[in-house]
Amino acid sequence: MGTPILQFGTSRFLQAHADLFIGEALERGEALGRITVVQTTGAPERAGRLAALAAPGGYPVIVRGRKDGRAIDCEQQVTSVARALSAANDWDAVRQVFREEAEVVLSNTGDTGYAAGPDDLAGAVPASFPGKLLALLHDRFSANRRGLTLLPCELVSRNGDVLKRLILDLQADRYPESDFRSWLCGSVIWGNTLVDRIVSEPLEPAGAIAEPYAFWAIENQPGLTAPCSHPAILLVDDLTPHEKLKLHILNLGHTVLADIWMTENRPAEETVRAILGDAGVRQRLLAIYSEEVVPGFADRGFGREAEAYVAATLERFDNPFLEHRLSDIASHHAEKRVRRIGDFMAWTPGVPMPMLTAIAGAVPVKSG
Template sequence: MNTPILQFGTSRFLQAHADLFVSEALDHGHAIGPITVVQTSGDPGRATRVGALAAQNGFPVIVRGMEGTTPVEREVRVRSVRRALSTATDWQEVRRVFVEEAEVVLSNTGDRGYALADQDGLEGVPRSFPMKLLALLQARYQGGGRALTILPCELISRNGEVLQALIMRLAAEHGPDAGFQTWLSSDVVWANSLVDRIVSEPIEPAGAIAEPYALWAIEQQPCLVVPCTHPAIRVVPDLTPYEKLKLHILNLGHTLLAERWLKDGRHVEETVREILEDGAISAYLSGIYESEVIPGFESHGLGDEAQAYVETTLARFRNPYLKHRLSDIAGNHAEKIQRRFVGFMDWCPGIATPELKRIATG
């Protein structure tokens, strides 16, 4: 069994996004091959999920929502994952697959996935994802140094460039081999990408419920290898418009609603759709979009795109078939405010953003 796609992360998002796209593409011969999934956290509570991801009959993804005015509900069996490993128990096999099989590496390691651990090193199994990746890249270099595309899916602006800069710094600190550092720059493609799909609920032990809307935008560059061809995947010359629209409209809107949910002490099970049934909160969100967010996009010549994306986003938020809980969105809230609010204000320094500034400054 050869798996040219190696995926770090077992999230329900990846199950209903990249894993599903590759599965559908494999059915038509449009993917480079199947996936090995790797759990990086070592959380024993997720062991059942890890095993279920590679089940012979796949795992279910239910696509539920509205396409225009038409209700949609369909179940897809995702069969793209052929092997599931954990860095805690299968490190040597992860290393082998990374060196011998991988052509594309995907990652979705959460909001703090690029954080380093104290006293982390290359001996044994490194603790943090960046150090794990550095160790595996070093092993690939020493094993012949075949070219590789790294395709991060974390919600970080210019995620490929950010991850590359981090790994290059760690390589300089933890190894004097200039040849390795040259290889990291010349033979490893660090792709910037953006993922966009609301995946609201898990299905146990593996699977998820997701909306019909889906986008995976990948910025074109020389030698890029894309895992598959799929209608939801767009290879684009410039990722910036897609990134800004998603981060500073959809993600920013989610964080605004989470802020109100937290401050008001609202019901623990409340969903995005339910909170928007409160007319005052619906008007609050729409008002910030109109008075603070869209003017910022207009200053960059993206006013029409922003207006259209706001309308699409509000329709997605009100999807009657998804249970997108605000308790899930509120995780790592402070970090999200920095990336989504402060990042927007830094991008649009001449635009008045009194409410976003009030929240960001506490």
């Protein structure tokens, strides 16, 4: 049973994003094949998830929210996962799949997934994801196998470039052969990707609840292999416009609302949907979008795209099934304010932005 897609990570995001897309594409005959999922952390409480991911009947994904003005509440079964392995317990099997079957490798390993500490090589299996990936790539190279496509899905800008640099740094220390380095640079495709879907809740033992909106942009390059064809997957020449739309509309909107929540000392458990039920708050956000954000994008040649993305974003914010707490969004607010608002203003210096300037210049603190 060959699985040309190998996935590192069992996150609910991947379950309701890439794995769901691949399952839908398989039904149309438009996917490379099925998936082997690898649990990277060794967390014992996730053992039940592994078995459920590869169950013959699949696992459920519930899609709830609004799209194009319609309420959506439906359930789908995802049957794209053929095999689920633990890196800690099934390392030899992981090596075999990576060496003999994989054509595309996906990953979603969390906020610290790219960290490789000094104890990385303390056990029989490297502790970090980069350490595991490097060992597997060396194993494949040593077996004289052809290259493959890596499509990291971590929320890191230029994630493929970042992962490549990390692997090459580790390679210079752990496997310093020049031929191996040449193979990593010439035969392995390091794809940059952008993923966008809110997956709000896990289901046990496997599955998730997700919003209808879903997007996966993959920056195209010679030799890149996509895992499937799907309406939510877009091969693009440049990720930058898509990164900017997400960061400076969706994420910027979240930070604007968090700033209002903090400065006005609003209810501790207030959600995005609830705060937008306040007509005054909604009007302030709409004014920022229409008078500052969209004109900023228009100044860079993306006005029409920004208008469409704002409309989709407001539908996502109004999702009646999503309880997105502003207290969560407000974490690391100062850093987010710089990246989401300050960087946008710097990117569009020719457009006056008094409302965003007022937010960017304040440092609110949530009392109590």
